[in-house]
Amino acid sequence: xxxxxxxxxxxxxAATPMNLVLCLVGVFLGTIIGVLPGIGPMTGVALLIPxxxxxxxxxxxxxxxxxxxxxxxxxxxxxxxxxxxxESASVVTCIDGYEMAKKGRAGPALxxxxxxxxxxxxxxxxxxxxxxxWIAKIALNFGPPEFFSLMVAGLTVVxxxxxxxxxxxxxxxxxxxxxxxxxxDMQSGVPRFTFGNPELMDGLEFLTVAIGLFALCxxxxxxxxxxxxxxxxxxIKGGLWMSKEDWKRFIPSCIRGTLAGFFVGGIAxxxxxxxxxxxxxLEKKVSKYRDELGKGAIEGVTGPESANNAAxxxxxxxxxxxxxxxxxxxxxxxxxxxxxxxxxxxxLFQQQPQFVWGLIASMYIGNVMLLVLNLxxxxxxxxxxxxxxxxxxNFIILFSFLxxxxxxxxxxxxxxxxxxxxxxxxMKRVDIPASPIILGIVLGKLMEEKMRQSLVISDGSMMIFxxxxxxLFLLLMAVVSITNPYWKxxxxxxxxxxxxx
Amino acid sequence: xxxxxxxxxxxxxxxxxxLAYLGVGFLIPMPTLKQQLGPDAFxxxxxxxxxxxxxxxxxxxxxxRELGRAKAEEIEKRAAIIGAEEKxxxxxxxxxxGFMLSVMVLYAFLFExxxxxxxxxxxxxxxxxxxxxxxxxxxxVIAIIASFVLQYIFTVYLRVKLPAGPLSALGL
Numbered sequence: 001x002x003x004x005x006x007x008x009x010x011x012x013x014a015a016t017p018m019n020l021v022l023c024l025v026g027v028f029l030g031t032i033i034g035v036l037p038g039i040g041p042m043t044g045v046a047l048l049i050p051x052x053x054x055x056x057x058x059x060x061x062x063x064x065x066x067x068x069x070x071x072x073x074x075x076x077x078x079x080x081x082x083x084x085x086x087e088s089a090s091v092v093t094c095i096d097g098y099e100m101a102k103k104g105r106a107g108p109a110l111x112x113x114x115x116x117x118x119x120x121x122x123x124x125x126x127x128x129x130x131x132x133x134w135i136a137k138i139a140l141n142f143g144p145p146e147f148f149s150l151m152v153a154g155l156t157v158v159x160x161x162x163x164x165x166x167x168x169x170x171x172x173x174x175x176x177x178x179x180x181x182x183x184x185d186m187q188s189g190v191p192r193f194t195f196g197n198p199e200l201m202d203g204l205e206f207l208t209v210a211i212g213l214f215a216l217c218x219x220x221x222x223x224x225x226x227x228x229x230x231x232x233x234x235x236i237k238g239g240l241w242m243s244k245e246d247w248k249r250f251i252p253s254c255i256r257g258t259l260a261g262f263f264v265g266g267i268a269x270x271x272x273x274x275x276x277x278x279x280x281x282l283e284k285k286v287s288k289y290r291d292e293l294g295k296g297a298i299e300g301v302t303g304p305e306s307a308n309n310a311a312x313x314x315x316x317x318x319x320x321x322x323x324x325x326x327x328x329x330x331x332x333x334x335x336x337x338x339x340x341x342x343x344x345x346x347x348l349f350q351q352q353p354q355f356v357w358g359l360i361a362s363m364y365i366g367n368v369m370l371l372v373l374n375l376x377x378x379x380x381x382x383x384x385x386x387x388x389x390x391x392x393x394n395f396i397i398l399f400s401f402l403x404x405x406x407x408x409x410x411x412x413x414x415x416x417x418x419x420x421x422x423x424x425x426x427m428k429r430v431d432i433p434a435s436p437i438i439l440g441i442v443l444g445k446l447m448e449e450k451m452r453q454s455l456v457i458s459d460g461s462m463m464i465f466x467x468x469x470x471x472l473f474l475l476l477m478a479v480v481s482i483t484n485p486y487w488k489x490x491x492x493x494x495x496x497x498x499x500x501x
Numbered sequence: 502x503x504x505x506x507x508x509x510x511x512x513x514x515x516x517x518x519x520l521a522y523l524g525v526g527f528l529i530p531m532p533t534l535k536q537q538l539g540p541d542a543f544x545x546x547x548x549x550x551x552x553x554x555x556x557x558x559x560x561x562x563x564x565x566r567e568l569g570r571a572k573a574e575e576i577e578k579r580a581a582i583i584g585a586e587e588k589x590x591x592x593x594x595x596x597x598x599g600f601m602l603s604v605m606v607l608y609a610f611l612f613e614x615x616x617x618x619x620x621x622x623x624x625x626x627x628x629x630x631x632x633x634x635x636x637x638x639x640x641x642v643i644a645i646i647a648s649f650v651l652q653y654i655f656t657v658y659l660r661v662k663l664p665a666g667p668l669s670a671l672g673l
Contacts, residue, residue, distance in 0.1 A: 054659070091581065164580045167558050171515065174551045178522055181547065185540035188532035192540060193525060216605070223601050224593035226632070277582040390632035391643070394625050397605060398647055401621070405612060406661055414609035422602070428589040430511040448543045455537040485579065 007129070010357030014365055019062050019358070022055070023366050026066020027373060033067065034074020035381045036392065040087045041071035041329045042435065043214040047396070049207055049336045050403035057340045058355045062362040064333050065316070069121060069363070071329075072272065072312045073370050076113040076305050077381050080106060089272035089308035092280045096293060096300025103296050108242045112250055112298050113305040114374045120258040120306035121367040124313020127262060128320070129360055132349065135321040139346035144453035145464050149474035151447045154324035155439055156478040158331075161270055163433035166485055172432050176440020177447070179204050186445075187452060199412050206335040206441045208404050208413045212420025213427075213434045215400045219393045220425040226389070246298055249289060253299040254306045256282055261307030266314020271327045272307075279307035313363070319344055320356060325442065328435030335442045505565065512559035519555050523548030600631055616666020617655075621648035 013019065033044030045067055052060035075090035080097035093113065100109040142150065155173055162169040182193040183203025194200040242250060257279040264275040283303045284290050293300050315326035323345030325331035337344055342352070349356050374381075404417045424434055458464035465471050483490075526548045529541040608624040615623070622644050629640040652668075655661045665671075 054661070088586075163586065164576050165561075167554055167561065171551065171554045171558060174547055174554060177547045178544070178551060181544045188534070188536065188540045190530055190532055190540040192529050192544060193522075219601070220598055221589055223598045224589070224595075225591065226594060226597060274582060388633065388636075390629060391640070393601075393632070394628040395647070397601075397608075397628065398621060398625060401608060401612065402617075402651075402663075405617075406663070409662070411609060411613045414612055415606070418602070418605045418609055421605070425589075426511070428586065429593075430508050431586075431588055432511075433586055451543065452536070452538045460537045488575075 003129075006133075006353060006357045007361070009354060010359075010361030013058060013354050013358030014062065014361035019059060019362060020365065022059055022063045023066045023362050024369055026063040027070040027073075027366050027370050028066075030067035030070020030072075031074035031077075031370070031373065031381060032070075032384060034071040034076075034087060035078055035384050036387070039218065039392075039396070040214070041068060041075075042210075042332060042438075043218055043396075044071050045329055045332050045336075046207065046210040047215050047399050047403060049332070049339075050406050052336065052340070053406065057337065057342045057352075058358045060340055061333070061337065061355070061359050064336060065359060065363060066366050066369075068312065068329060068333065069309075069366050070370060072309055073114065073117050073374055074381065076117070076301075077110065077374070077378060078385065080109045080113065080301070081382055082385065089276050089311075090305075091273065092276045092304040093301055095280075096295075096297050099294070099296030100298070100301065105296065108246050108298065109301050110378055111242050111375060112246070112302045114371055116250070116254045116257060116302040116306035117309040118367050118371045119254050120261055120308075120310035121313055121370075122364065123258050124262055124266065124310045124316075125360060125363045125367070127266065128313065128317050128363075132317060132321050132356070132360075135317065136346040136349040139322055140350075142346070142470070143468075144450040144457065145468050145471045146474070148447060148450040148454055149465055149471040149478075150322060150324060151443050151450065153474040153478040153481070154318070154322075154326070155436070155443060156482045157270070158325075158327065158439050159436045160481045160484055161274060162436050164431060166482065168430075168432045169436055170482075172427070172434065173436040173440045176437035176442075177444040178440075179209065179437070180441045180444020181448070186449070199410060203445075204416065204441070205404075205407060205413065206332075206438065207339070207407060208417045209420050209441060210332055210335070210438050211400045211404055212417040213424040213437060215396050216417065216421025217424030217428065217434070219396050220421060221428060222389060222393055224425075242298075249298050250302050253283055253287060253302040256286070257303035257306030258310045260303075261310030262314050264307070264314075265311020265326065266317050270311075271315070272309075272311040275307040275311035276304035279303040316363075320348060320359070321346060323348075323446075325439060328438055331435070331439045331442050335438070338442070505562065508562045509559075512555060512562045515555035516552065516559060519548060519551035523552060597632070601628060604628055604631075613664045614666060616652075616668050617663035618648045618652040618668055619666055621651075 014023070029048060030044065033039050033041065045064060048067055049064070052063055055063065071087060072089065075085055075087040076093050076097070079085045079090040079093040080101050083094050083098040085091045085094055097109045097113065100106065159169045159173045160166060162172065180203070182200060184191050184194070184201050191201060260279045260282050261272075261275040264270050264278050265272060280300065280303060283299045284293055287293065287297075287299045289297050289299060315330050318324050318326045319330045319334055323334070323343065325334045334344060342348070342355070400417060401414060404413050405411070407413065427434055454464050455461075465475060523545065526541055526544040529544065531539055531541070604624055604627050608620055611620040611623070625644040625647055626641065629644065630637060652663055652665075655663050
């Protein structure tokens with residue numbers, strides 16, 4: 001009964017004309033971001049956050065979720081037609097999608113990607129509706145030690161999946177945590193790392209850092225190598241619709257992709273890129289048509305595209321129910337919500353039902369809008385690739401400045417942003433991933449607060465994190481995830497030892 | 502080999518940076534009220550973590566041997582699966598980067614002095630003309646829309662105050 005009440009409440013909030021328009025604007029802008037190479041979902045969401053400043057939190061998250069979803073959809077279009085993924089979760093789609101397009105079957109490939117994404121997105125939203133309140137209820141019993149350990153686990157999962165080297169990814173996370181310590185300490189009122197500068201009293205704004213690290217860094221990376229690679233673009237020949245045979249092959253791979261994606265993204269907390277690869281691997285193992293994979297099989301498009309959207313939806317469960325972002329993009333969304341004065345987490349379902357259920361309902365509406373928008377307008381999306389790179393770069397600079405300045409009306413923030421742009425570029429040169437920094441900044445202050453609260457409870461003993469079972473479990477999970485790249489080496493070491501004996 | 506040099510410099514910079522952070526962490530004043538965990542504890546722990554990680558990184562870089570082909574392939578395979586960012590390698594066009602970076606710094610400096618519209622117009626045009634001069638008429642029109650028209654829309658319709666600079670005389 002309560003469930004249906006909530007659903008009605010949600011649709012009541014989402015179906016107001018203003019929120020519908022925002023949802024449409026969000027998915028539209030998101031698709032543009034997804035299509036444009038060079039602007040990933042993270043850069044896109046960061047650049048567009050200033051648009052939400054004048055909105056209510058509910059309207060703001062509806063817009064942001066639309067952008068997030070739209071970007072996930074849009075990335076597949078360029079994978080199929082240009083062989084250039086718009087974002088990392090669409091890399092696998094290139095393999096079979098582009099092959100299908102080369103065979104003159106771009107239409108069915110695009111349709112399979114769009115419908116697969118729709119099914120998966122809707123499924124993930126349904127799961128959020130069913131399990132969200134339940135997870136939130138469990139998390140309500142968490143005390144400060146559990147929350148601290150949960151944040152440690154969240155940070156390590158994302159860190160372990162952030163780059164080629166764990167040491168570099170951890171350096172990046174710690175750098176983010178270090179930035180979070182800047183400003184006045186909330187508990188004692190002592191200024192830290194402010195160097196007497198009154199504008200640093202509030203610490204560094206996460207958005208200034210995010211726009212510098214992603215948007216301006218992307219500009220610098222492109223400037224460093226301006227020779228544009230010639231792109232061979234394939235046109236859409238034939239109809240957009242899938243044949244009966246296509247549908248027959250579509251359905252099982254869509255179900256597999258959705259479930260795999262939801263498991264990887266929603267339960268294991270790994271990102272959409274991992275989900276798409278897991279799904280591709282699954283297709284290679286179990287699909288009836290596995291021999292055709294890599295040569296333009298529809299399963300190679302449906303599976304990964306369903307999986308990455310199910311994972312993107314699943315990541316929102318972590319964000320809304322636990323307040324822990326599962327990826328760089330959701331970390332940026334969390335930062336934006338904190339700026340709007342909302343604290344995502346288990347209490348959200350109780351205290352702000354209109355916010356949570358409004359968002360959930362708008363996700364359904366957004367999914368339908370994307371399906372309607374994506375297929376008929378595909379020709380227009382592809383035309384976006386004609387925007388000259390130098391104009392695009394100048395626009396990114398302009399929007400970065402506009403966004404960062406309007407936040408605090410501070411010119412100092414502009415210099416800090418440019419500084420982080422340079423830092424971001426230098427980090428890219430030495431292959432240190434940037435997304436853990438954002439996670440560190442967003443979670444840092446909260447982590448410190450929970451740690452201090454825990455130590456007040458335990459009278460200063462660190463053992464409190466190990467003696468409480470949930471906290472201990474979460475910390476063990478953190479250890480497991482951070483050591484995961486070394487498992488193979490450890491296994492090899494033991495096998496060698498064992499066989500030597 | 503060149504990349505290794507960059508990484509060596511990076512690791513040393515990181516060590517110095519974490520030492521500096523840790524040093525400043527020790528200078529954080531203590532509050533008069535005693536707490537279980539003072540305001541300096543968390544920064545010190547992070548500083549120590551940064552220092553240890555930087556040292557491990559430096560050790561890895563300075564002691565690095567050529568990775569076996571199989572091992573390198575394994576790392577790249579994992580990187581592709583987790584969607585790691587692409588490596589930025591090769592020579593950078595430092596002249597273009599330097600010019601555009603100077604434009605950005607100047608833009609930041611002039612943003613309040615000249616106002617949004619004028620500084621944006623100048624920065625946008627400088628960027629466009631430097632990078633591609635063939636379509637200057639089209640680019641000028643775009644620059645005017647992105648600067649003057651956008652300022653008008655922001656100020657009049659969205660009620661977002663952008664610095665007007667000398668244009669404040671026009672009531673913007």
